Amino acid sequence: MAVTLNDIARKAGVSLATVSLALNGSDKVNKDTKIRIKEIADQLNYVPNARARALVKKSTKTIGLVIPEVVNPFFAELAQSIKDYVRSQNFNVILCSTDYESEEELRYINMFRSGQVDGAIFACVGDMMAQHNDLIIKLVEENIPVVYVDRDGVDHDLIPVVKSDVYHAAYQAADYLISLGHQELAFAGQSVERLNGFKSALMKHGLNLKEENIYYDYLKMEGGYTVGEKIAARENKPEAVVCLNDEMAIGVIQALIAEKVKVPAEISVIGIDNIKMANFYNPSLTTVNIPVSQMGEKAAEILLKRISGQSLSPREKFFIFPTELVIRDSSRKA
Amino acid sequence: MAVTLNDIARKAGVSLATVSLALNGSDKVNKDTKIRIKEIADQLNYVPNARARALVKKSTKTIGLVIPEVVNPFFAELAQSIKDYVRSQNFNVILCSTDYESEEELRYINMFRSGQVDGAIFACVGDMMAQHNDLIIKLVEENIPVVYVDRDGVDHDLIPVVKSDVYHAAYQAADYLISLGHQELAFAGQSVERLNGFKSALMKHGLNLKEENIYYDYLKMEGGYTVGEKIAARENKPEAVVCLNDEMAIGVIQALIAEKVKVPAEISVIGIDNIKMANFYNPSLTTVNIPVSQMGEKAAEILLKRISGQSLSPREKFFIFPTELVIRDSSRKA
DNA sequence: TATGTTAATTTAAACGTTTTAAAAGAGGGA
DNA sequence: TCCCTCTTTTAAAACGTTTAAATTAACATA
Numbered sequence: 001m002a003v004t005l006n007d008i009a010r011k012a013g014v015s016l017a018t019v020s021l022a023l024n025g026s027d028k029v030n031k032d033t034k035i036r037i038k039e040i041a042d043q044l045n046y047v048p049n050a051r052a053r054a055l056v057k058k059s060t061k062t063i064g065l066v067i068p069e070v071v072n073p074f075f076a077e078l079a080q081s082i083k084d085y086v087r088s089q090n091f092n093v094i095l096c097s098t099d100y101e102s103e104e105e106l107r108y109i110n111m112f113r114s115g116q117v118d119g120a121i122f123a124c125v126g127d128m129m130a131q132h133n134d135l136i137i138k139l140v141e142e143n144i145p146v147v148y149v150d151r152d153g154v155d156h157d158l159i160p161v162v163k164s165d166v167y168h169a170a171y172q173a174a175d176y177l178i179s180l181g182h183q184e185l186a187f188a189g190q191s192v193e194r195l196n197g198f199k200s201a202l203m204k205h206g207l208n209l210k211e212e213n214i215y216y217d218y219l220k221m222e223g224g225y226t227v228g229e230k231i232a233a234r235e236n237k238p239e240a241v242v243c244l245n246d247e248m249a250i251g252v253i254q255a256l257i258a259e260k261v262k263v264p265a266e267i268s269v270i271g272i273d274n275i276k277m278a279n280f281y282n283p284s285l286t287t288v289n290i291p292v293s294q295m296g297e298k299a300a301e302i303l304l305k306r307i308s309g310q311s312l313s314p315r316e317k318f319f320i321f322p323t324e325l326v327i328r329d330s331s332r333k334a
Numbered sequence: 335m336a337v338t339l340n341d342i343a344r345k346a347g348v349s350l351a352t353v354s355l356a357l358n359g360s361d362k363v364n365k366d367t368k369i370r371i372k373e374i375a376d377q378l379n380y381v382p383n384a385r386a387r388a389l390v391k392k393s394t395k396t397i398g399l400v401i402p403e404v405v406n407p408f409f410a411e412l413a414q415s416i417k418d419y420v421r422s423q424n425f426n427v428i429l430c431s432t433d434y435e436s437e438e439e440l441r442y443i444n445m446f447r448s449g450q451v452d453g454a455i456f457a458c459v460g461d462m463m464a465q466h467n468d469l470i471i472k473l474v475e476e477n478i479p480v481v482y483v484d485r486d487g488v489d490h491d492l493i494p495v496v497k498s499d500v501y502h503a504a505y506q507a508a509d510y511l512i513s514l515g516h517q518e519l520a521f522a523g524q525s526v527e528r529l530n531g532f533k534s535a536l537m538k539h540g541l542n543l544k545e546e547n548i549y550y551d552y553l554k555m556e557g558g559y560t561v562g563e564k565i566a567a568r569e570n571k572p573e574a575v576v577c578l579n580d581e582m583a584i585g586v587i588q589a590l591i592a593e594k595v596k597v598p599a600e601i602s603v604i605g606i607d608n609i610k611m612a613n614f615y616n617p618s619l620t621t622v623n624i625p626v627s628q629m630g631e632k633a634a635e636i637l638l639k640r641i642s643g644q645s646l647s648p649r650e651k652f653f654i655f656p657t658e659l660v661i662r663d664s665s666r667k668a
Numbered sequence: 669t670a671t672g673t674t675a676a677t678t679t680a681a682a683c684g685t686t687t688t689a690a691a692a693g694a695g696g697g698a
Numbered sequence: 699t700c701c702c703t704c705t706t707t708t709a710a711a712a713c714g715t716t717t718a719a720a721t722t723a724a725c726a727t728a
Contacts, residue, residue, distance in 0.1 A: 001477050002449070004684060015708045020686060030706060045472070050448040051388045052684035055713045060385070062428075062450075070410045070417070070429075071610075080405045083431060087438075092445065094396075095404075095429035097417060104421075111426065114384035115336070115714095116396075138379070143335050221614050254614050276405075280555050280588050282616045338714060349678045354716060364676060386714035389683045449684095 003044045012040050023048070054115070063303060064112050064120035066096045066105060072220075073275040074245065074292060078123055078149065081296030089304055091118075098124055102131065109135050112144055119307045121299050123149040145306035149299045156317045160306070162299040166272070169288040169323040170197030173242045173270045176286075176325055178205050181334030182239040182268060186213040188227045188252060189244020194272065198242055219244055224251020232259035237267060239334060246271035246278045246287055253283070253330060268331035272323075283329035291321050337378045345378070346371050357382070388449075397637060398446050398454035400430045400439060406554075407609040408579065408626060412457055412483065415630030423638055425452075432458055436465065443469050446478055453641045455633050457483040479640035483633045490651045494640070496633040500606070503622040503657040504531030507576045507604045510620075510659055512539050515668030516573040516602060520547040522561045522586060523578020528606065532576055553578055558585020566593035571601060573668060580605035580612045580621055587617070587664060602665035606657075617663035625655050 005023075009016040014033065022029045022037040023046075029037075054060045065082055067075040075097075083093050094117060098104040105124055109132060112120050122136065133154045140146050140158050153161035170193075177185055178201065185207070187198045195214070202209050215230065217223040224243060228251060231237055243249035249271030253263045263269055263283060271278060274289035302316050339357075343350040348367065356363045356371040357380075363371075388394045399416055401409040409431075417427050428451060432438040439458055443466060446454050456470065467488045474480050474492050487495035504527075511519055512535065519541070521532045529548070536543050549564065551557040558577060562585060565571055577583035583605030587597045597603055597617060605612060608623035636650050 002447070006684080016685090017687080017708055017710090018706085021707090024686085028706070033706085047444055047447040049389075049684050050445070050450050051385050051394070052713090053686075054385045055383075055389055055684080055715090056686045058713080069414065070404055071407070071414045072410075073405070076404045076406075076410050079429070080403065080431065083404075083429075084433075092428060092430075092450075094426060095413070095417070096426070097414065099418075110381055111384070113336070113381040116384050116426075221610065225614075250614055254616060257616060276555070277611060280559075280584055282588060282591060340714080350715090351679075351717080352677060354714095355677090358716085362676070367676085383714050386683090387716075389685090389714080390716050392683075 002049070003046045004049070005046075008037065008040050008044060008046060011044070012037050058115075059118055060116065061090060062092045062094055062117050063300075063307075064094045064096055064108065064117040066098060066108055066120065066122045066124050068100050068124055069097045070095065073247070073277060074273050074290075075123065077275070077292045078296045081293040082121060082300045085297045085300035086304065091304065102129055105129055105132055106135070109139060112139055113142060117144065119145040119147075119303045121147050121149055121303055122151055123299075125151060145303060147299050147303045147306070149295060153318070160302050160312060160317045160319070162295050162302065162319045162321075164290045164295060164321040165323055166191070166290070167193050167197035167200075169272050169290060170194040170242060171201045172197075172323060172325050173272060173288050174198045174201035175204070176327075177240040177242065177268055177270060177331065178202075178207065180240075180268065180331065183207060183334075184213065184236075184238045184240075185209075186215065186231065186238035186241040187243075188215040188217060188224065188241055188248055189219050190216045191219075191244050194244055213238055217248075219248060221247050221251035221254070224248035224253075225255045226251075228252040228255025229259065231267070232256055232261050237261070240268040240270070240331065243269065243271045246273045246275045246285055249285055249287070249330070250277065250281055253281075253285075264330050264332040270331055274326050278326075278328070281330075286328045286331040287326050289324045289326050291323075295321055336383070337380045338383070339380075342371065342374050342378060342380060346374050392449075393452050394450065395424060396426045396428060396451050397634075397641075398428045398430055398442065398451040399457070400432060400442055400454065401457045402434050402459065403431050404429065407581070407611060408607050408624075409457065411609070411626045412630045415627040416455060416634045419631045419634035420638065425638065434458075436463060439463055439466055440469070443473060446473055447476060451478065453479040453481075453637045455481050455483055455637055456485055457633075459485060479637060481633050481637045481640070483629060487652070494636050494646060494651045494653070496629050496636065496653045496655075498624045498629060498655040499657055500525070500624070501527045501531035501534075503606050503624060504528035504576060505535045506531075506657060506659050507606060507622050508532045508535035509538070510661075511574040511576065511602055511604060511665065512536075512541065514574075514602065514665065517541060517668075518547065518570075518572045518574075519543075520549065520565065520572035520575040521577075522549040522551060522558065522575055522582055523553050524550045525553075525578050528578055547572055551582075553582060555581045555585035555588070558582035558587075559589045560585075562586040562589025563593065565601070566590055566595050571595070574602035574604070574665065577603065577605045580607045580609045580619055583619055583621070583664070584611070584615055587615075587619075598664050598666040604665055608660050612660075612662070615664075620662045620665040621660050623658045623660050625657075629655055 005016050005019050009019045022034045096108045148161045215227045217227045253269050271285050271287040274287045278285035278287050339350050339353045343353045356368045430442045482495045549561045551561050587603050605619050605621040608621045612619035612621050
């Protein structure tokens with residue numbers, strides 16, 4: 001159905017090889033024939049068959065991106081920035097969302113092994129994903145470069161990692177709240193790294209953390225909402241709460257407001273990520289900025305470097321971005 | 335580098351064809367050899383080369399999805415639902431975001447023509463995109479099925495369209511506000527169809543629309559914000575405003591609040607889409623629900639039907655979803 | 669013994685490119 | 699005429715599958 005090199009060759013009265021050469025701009029073919037062939041190709045509206053080309057060139061000009069879900073402002077922005085960079089280098093991206101299911105990630109890994117992509121970025125979090133690390137290493141050994149974004153690496157020499165300093169982000173958040181005079185802080189969300197950063201800030205100021213102030217709830221708005229409800233129901237409430245991410249923070253605030261607890265008058269709430277919504281929420285959300293777009297771009301850049309066979313500088317093998325406190329209206333002095 | 339059928343054949347001492355047949359479960363090959371071959375394949379960790387397979391089977395088990403941007407709750411949800419359905423049928427999706435640029439869409443169309451996908455869904459809006467309709471028809475004629483989502487179709491028999499009744503959605507929004515007793519209504523956003531729905535509601539109630547009450551601003555939160563500012567600056571403000579989508583509505587409200595205009599006490603604001611955030615915003619957003627997920631699933635279902643060569647019922651060629659008013663806290667009686 | 673049947677395996681072509689090595693053609697000089 | 703060089707074109711292999719058709723082997727039937 002579709003036009004092939006052969007069709008053009010027949011029409012131009014030359015061999016298929018000449019056509020291929022001509023269209024690829026080889027200087028071995030006569031100028032006039034080249035022009036003639038190009039004209040015919042245009043006229044027939046020829047588009048080379050990517051599958052056939054990929055088969056012989058061993059390159060698909062496509063990368064895979066594995067994220068937990070698109071419906072998540074953080075990962076959406078990550079995806080966007082990766083796509084933007086990669087696209088500027090004439091690559092495409094196959095978006096693979098796992099819905100936090102380990103099984104799904106496995107399917108994607110196999111798909112990548114089947115030669116569908118030239119490389120892949122894994123931005124999937126979660127402990128059960130760690131079990132795939134060896135499979136992913138196998139991927140790399142089969143010459144399909146991989147870079148991790150915000151996922152703990154295995155062996156930096158095989159798999160570069162691009163991260164933000166979320167430990168420090170949580171530290172900054174807690175430290176800031178304490179500097180406002182708050183003494184009893186709560187933490188919402190399940191993330192060892194962030195919880196540790198949170199803890200270390202308390203420790204530094206000689207505050208101790210009660211078990212009841214840690215809420216291991218689901219990392220989305222709904223999870224935040226239930227945390228907010230639990231807090232609202234307590235007699236002696238914490239003075240401030242650090243949330244794993246902005247979505248949770250919004251959920252927490254929403255629940256508190258619904259239960260007539262004033263934010264920030266009675267409780268300060270702070271998020272992490274600085275998604276766009278943080279600035280448009282009401283009250284606007286104090287948070288810690290994580291430079292997602294920059295991270296995505298960096299990861300993409302590193303991956304394409306790897307794909308084109310360039311070697312990486314030591315820094316690029318473990319690239320960590322700093323975070324920054326963004327003060328808005330969901331927090332205030334004690 | 336990667337393991338091929340040939341490697342397995344050599345190791346098993348049979349021909350390549352037998353291996354292929356065996357692994358594809360053909361009942362022509364002897365039970366024992368089949369088992370033996372499968373064992374060897376497992377042991378070598380064989381994954382068939384998708385490019386080669388695609389070349390001969392003329393099917394990639396992949397579809398393309400064209401949307402304006404991932405960083406947009408509406409399209410993110412659409413993408414998610416399409417991916418979910420398609421994935422359940424063992425297809426993958428290449429996500430293509432155009433950033434509202436016509437040029438980008440063109441590149442994607444050509445990529446689709448190159449045999450990268452078995453079919454495509456176009457959810458891209460915008461007038462300048464219409465100029466690609468003939469190219470897209472060419473795509474279909476080359477046997478790459480296409481379905482449109484929320485994009486005006488050209489010829490229903492070639493390109494099925496899945497829509498929601500946005501005209502009616504805007505009508506519902508305006509009609510509801512009028513029923514609350516509001517007389518002077520504003521509209522924010524550029525969408526002929528929605529504006530027309532809005533107008534028809536006014537007309538039905540004998541209200542006339544002043545030119546100054548139409549704000550043709552950008553369809554995102556920032557756009558909404560500037561609309562909000564403009565409204566706040568006016569002496570005689572409209573009593574209520576219908577926004578093209580929830581994002582704009584949030585922007586409008588945010589600006590109004592910043593300018594000390596109370597929502598909904600002084601102005602009612604209503605959105606369209608019913609994104610998740612609408613429910614978590616503060617005040618929670620009155621809006622008109624558009625069943626994105628259902629639309630995505632339907633579109634995917636229709637596309638896969640087409641790909642597998644099934645014919646469509648007349649209804650499937652133009653599938654329109656009803657919308658539904660969702661009353662929350664950003665609107666109230668005059 | 670010849671013939672037919674069935675089951676298992678293999679050969680070979682095909683998919684649409686790229687690319688290397690070889691062939692063909694055109695001049696030019698001796 | 700022969701040989702050399704240079705330019706242009708072509709043949710053919712390769713990429714890794716699938717699959718229709720051909721082959722082979724084993725065995726039963728007449």
